[in-house]
Amino acid sequence: MIDIMPYLEILRYVLAGALLFGGAVFMIIGAVGMLRLPDFYARIHAAGITDTLATVMLIAGMMLHSGFTQTTAKLALVAIFLFLTSPTATHAVANAAHKAGLKPRLGKVQPPHPRDKMKGAK
Amino acid sequence: MGLDVSFDIFIVIDLIIMSMLLVVGIALVRLNNLFAVVMLYGVYSLLAAIWFVSLDAVDVAFTEAAVGAGISTVLMLGAMLLTSREAKPTPALRRWLSLGVVGVTGMALFYATFDMPNFGDANSPANSYVGLQYMYDTITEVGVPNVVTAILASYRAFDTFGEVVVVLTAGLGVMLILGIGTTRTRDGESPQSGDETTQSAPPVTTVLATENHHIVLQVVAKILIPIIVLYALYVQFHGDYGPGGGFQAGVIFASAVILYSLIFGMDETRRAIPAKVVQFGTALGVLIFGGLGLVTIAMGGKFLDYDVLTAADPILGQHVGILIIEVGVLVTVASVMLSIYYGFAGRYRELKDQDW
Amino acid sequence: MGLGKFIGYLVSLSAMLVALWLTLSGYFDKPLLLSLGAVSVGITVLLVLRMRILDDEASPYHRLFGLVGFWGWLLVEIIKSSLIVSKNILRPEMLLTPRMVRVKTLPASTYGRVLFANSITLTPGTVSVDLDDDEIIVHSLLKEMTNKDDFAEMARRCARAVGEKESIS
Incomplete structure (x- = not known):
């Protein structure tokens, strides 16, 4: 009979690391979107990725890493808090822009290709 | 000595955070839009807080995040609403002059760093003599796991008393200049100060009914406020065991009330927590703190010497003493933050959407 | 009350x-x-x-079980739309079709509406810009994210999570 507990333990850390790495990658994607997207309303969506998926992955990774402890319970509280507050803050910002009369760009929008942007900068 | 070449990831993190601080600092100086400046101040404080965490100074980081990034942003926004949104451009001569002063000061400070002990040096003054003694004796003398709290609230309680008095003085200054807005009643009678306020604000219930696109904010605030208040009290009472204590708790408590005020209006806030109570609280906290000192003298000890509080068990006396003075700190800090906020927010009428 | x-x-x-x-x-x-x-x-x-903030909205904790199930479903939606938005951000030839739409299918209670509005914001690619008496204005990054049926499905699930029988339309 093979004792599988050590393997599960290794798997736990591998999963935690994968989640943390994935979260970091989505954070960077959100930052890239922040820079590339054309107007205020579009940039909110990029921030949405860092606010939701990236944060969920990071917190889940940390929870797996700390195992069945009080830290995990506190991390769960942080996750619930963020799920409550981050969309509310985003809504408040978007609502303020809307009420102040900022018009979004609608229809078809094609931001410049990175290659063209480089040429323009030279 | 000599340069330590071993790779330390924390040095890299510190360097990244410090360069971000530098970039934000330069942006702060160059911007004229005060709204952006206030927001960047918040970012700066948050970065500083992260840096403090990386230096293992969690108590300081907590205070920085709560005070610098949290409440002072709101207070500065309140101050900005009373003045203007744009800073006046500075004359060129004055700009060069200030740059010169800053440059000379910076170089002097940089020169001073050569005399500083290395980071984490075991023989530095901070890590030897009295600091070392505190680390050794805290468990036997004070009996709390968090040495920071033991130093702040017991060994150096007199210094902390001074800090609380400073906070009270700051609050008094703002109250003397701006008032606390007690003159305005719920019916919308205008206060004497300020010409804008002659246009009375409608009762808060009608404001909410006409502007119901704030529904999301209202509902989430209703859920959050009890959680924030309980969190503040948790921070208050667990200062012995982890980062936290009266200063942070006071600020978090005040921010819960300010959140309520931002969403439900100033009149409603004054009804829930009258300005008189806030005014009274600013002094009450200092009275609790100083009063305990007098009690310890009366019981035969020195000023703020908690050992005498309970005859049999000095450690229990320390616990009780720290608990009481932390409550004093909480009451004063929360009240002063609120009185400053009341002072600013009471000066203008309720803002509507069309004002923006 | x-x-x-x-x-x-x-x-x-x-x-x-x-x-x-x-x-x-x-x-x-x-x-x-x-x-x-x-x-x-x-x-x-x-x-x-x-x-005076103690009411149905300040104390929604008796609905926790309904909400947990809803959050599980929402998490899957978040992952799906995150991937779509991320793919668009990373594509050199990014083509966006932003639009503002009015969503008229809402849960009946205030609490359900707030949950609905926040769920829309939580899914990357759509942000609720305004919540009025009878509609939510939503800004969306891509045309395909403004499918009427998807919003209706989310509204139905929100209404069920907060214990409503049927969503109004």
């Missing part, structure tokens, strides 16, 4: 606060900390009563 309901909200809020204190504190064996916890919960409830 009836007295019975009021007491119900009071009890569920207090129970949540007690649970929150115990989770944060983690000290179950120190009588001093436990009694301080009781005092803290008391102070918090007192302040909530003074602020």
